[in-house]
Amino acid sequence: MIETILSSPTQVVKIGPQHPFVIIGERINPTGRKKLAAEMAAWDFERVRADALAQVEAGAHVLDVNAGIPLVDEPAVLAEAVRIVQSVVQVPLSIDSSVVAALQAGLAAYQGKPLVNSVTGEQDRLEKVLPLVAQYKAAVIGITNDETGISEDPAVRFGIAKKIVERAESYGIPREDVLIDPLAMPVGAVRTAGTTLFTIVRRVREELGVNTVCGASNISFGLPNRTMLNATFLSMAISAGMTCAITNPLEESLLMTVLAADVFMGLDENCMAWLKAQRRAARRASGESVDESQRRRTRRERR
Amino acid sequence: MIETILSSPTQVVKIGPQHPFVIIGERINPTGRKKLAAEMAAWDFERVRADALAQVEAGAHVLDVNAGIPLVDEPAVLAEAVRIVQSVVQVPLSIDSSVVAALQAGLAAYQGKPLVNSVTGEQDRLEKVLPLVAQYKAAVIGITNDETGISEDPAVRFGIAKKIVERAESYGIPREDVLIDPLAMPVGAVRTAGTTLFTIVRRVREELGVNTVCGASNISFGLPNRTMLNATFLSMAISAGMTCAITNPLEESLLMTVLAADVFMGLDENCMAWLKAQRRAARRASGESVDESQRRRTRRERR
Numbered sequence: 001m002i003e004t005i006l007s008s009p010t011q012v013v014k015i016g017p018q019h020p021f022v023i024i025g026e027r028i029n030p031t032g033r034k035k036l037a038a039e040m041a042a043w044d045f046e047r048v049r050a051d052a053l054a055q056v057e058a059g060a061h062v063l064d065v066n067a068g069i070p071l072v073d074e075p076a077v078l079a080e081a082v083r084i085v086q087s088v089v090q091v092p093l094s095i096d097s098s099v100v101a102a103l104q105a106g107l108a109a110y111q112g113k114p115l116v117n118s119v120t121g122e123q124d125r126l127e128k129v130l131p132l133v134a135q136y137k138a139a140v141i142g143i144t145n146d147e148t149g150i151s152e153d154p155a156v157r158f159g160i161a162k163k164i165v166e167r168a169e170s171y172g173i174p175r176e177d178v179l180i181d182p183l184a185m186p187v188g189a190v191r192t193a194g195t196t197l198f199t200i201v202r203r204v205r206e207e208l209g210v211n212t213v214c215g216a217s218n219i220s221f222g223l224p225n226r227t228m229l230n231a232t233f234l235s236m237a238i239s240a241g242m243t244c245a246i247t248n249p250l251e252e253s254l255l256m257t258v259l260a261a262d263v264f265m266g267l268d269e270n271c272m273a274w275l276k277a278q279r280r281a282a283r284r285a286s287g288e289s290v291d292e293s294q295r296r297r298t299r300r301e302r303r
Numbered sequence: 304m305i306e307t308i309l310s311s312p313t314q315v316v317k318i319g320p321q322h323p324f325v326i327i328g329e330r331i332n333p334t335g336r337k338k339l340a341a342e343m344a345a346w347d348f349e350r351v352r353a354d355a356l357a358q359v360e361a362g363a364h365v366l367d368v369n370a371g372i373p374l375v376d377e378p379a380v381l382a383e384a385v386r387i388v389q390s391v392v393q394v395p396l397s398i399d400s401s402v403v404a405a406l407q408a409g410l411a412a413y414q415g416k417p418l419v420n421s422v423t424g425e426q427d428r429l430e431k432v433l434p435l436v437a438q439y440k441a442a443v444i445g446i447t448n449d450e451t452g453i454s455e456d457p458a459v460r461f462g463i464a465k466k467i468v469e470r471a472e473s474y475g476i477p478r479e480d481v482l483i484d485p486l487a488m489p490v491g492a493v494r495t496a497g498t499t500l501f502t503i504v505r506r507v508r509e510e511l512g513v514n515t516v517c518g519a520s521n522i523s524f525g526l527p528n529r530t531m532l533n534a535t536f537l538s539m540a541i542s543a544g545m546t547c548a549i550t551n552p553l554e555e556s557l558l559m560t561v562l563a564a565d566v567f568m569g570l571d572e573n574c575m576a577w578l579k580a581q582r583r584a585a586r587r588a589s590g591e592s593v594d595e596s597q598r599r600r601t602r603r604e605r606r
Contacts, residue, residue: 223578236539236541240542264501
């Protein structure tokens, strides 16, 4: 059975078809978050701390940490973010950068066995990222594009997955430490985005025997009701064999979808996790209505 | 490619992996609906008419019609219900009974090519139901249980599916006119209910080349937040290859899930059906809030 193991000094997370689906929290990423970017650039990590705590509280099993901010010393900021996140939460981390020096700094700062996000099938990236992954005995996400771009042909993307797994092995990285990202393209633009991804997930699992992961929200880009689309897509990908995703655990419907999918994959014994999540949601809902009535009362008293 | 064709005098519905998912509306069924049962027994079909119209308006492609009421002349009531439903809506029907004489009466009353719901793998049922299906050139749902009950082993249920398809062919019913129901068991009681169903759906499609269908709500029996469970289950089954389901089209989240799944199966060209459904939902939501503010104003004026 496929099994990828990540760890922090106090926690082990196992990814594989025999384990409940793993959610990698995507929030600690300054891309498109102006405030967060400005704060991190100014060495202010309060929001990073808060986002880390909130995501783990919501149910994230791993946190992605990215410090891709224009004109900053990304290696230094990423390393500091990694140290800070590890000081407030116990889950393993995914160290996320397209800059090799930043990956190296993040890896050096990290305690435990992290995930490296990511390498592509490009020759140059393989040669620079894989030795680092091997040196730090980390796991790595392999994205199925290369010098020729992103193919719409699932066979071409599968071929890149195969190449990444083989190259990783040649650097001494066991194949269970490679997670393939089949790439979720926007289905509004590419009609076959869903079926292509499901096909690659199945083939990677059956023929390469490795885990798959993806960023689950790109698929709905440009379409209305993205929450519903993302949740449906995620459950379909899980049914095809996907074992983890980089997504937002603060979106309750996504989290519930993942827990429901665990139930149907036979991975939630006696539906315990499902039942617990429903009780939590009910408590939260009733707590909110208490707050609400409190607020209304206060407003009335002020008049 | 697998393709099951149902028809009414004015509409053709095609079921298969190359077509958008088909929803068979389940509401016209007196089981567990006391009022409806009493009315149908008293030859009052007003609610049947209203349920037919509401389900088609909501998006059902086919309607199931059942008249299983204790102590009534089921053949007569089912035949009348079929006639009445065909007089108010144009979609094809699924004629639903465990009583052979009622199936016969419903088939005799029906105009077009209906679905017969259902036959099992029991010798006695096969011998009685299949000749009727052949005589009326109908399609039929084959349920994967037999004299020994419902097996938890997917291989046993697949074997029953194979037997039903072969027996149907021996009666001159082409295999594309058999839809296999792999049976959704309550996942709260049977941990493997989901994985077993997905496995059977895949094998039936790949090895027998026939369509699959199921009642999609039994799976969540006894668990909280059934709507979310049913929607997740349905999208996972669609990903595995299921092509239609008997369900409640009036539950908006289920309907939206099916439309989202069509998008990811590449069956909704330019996402037109998805976009249309979102606009409809938005109009409905804004219409409701107008009603709501109207009601509030009226209440205030009364004081």
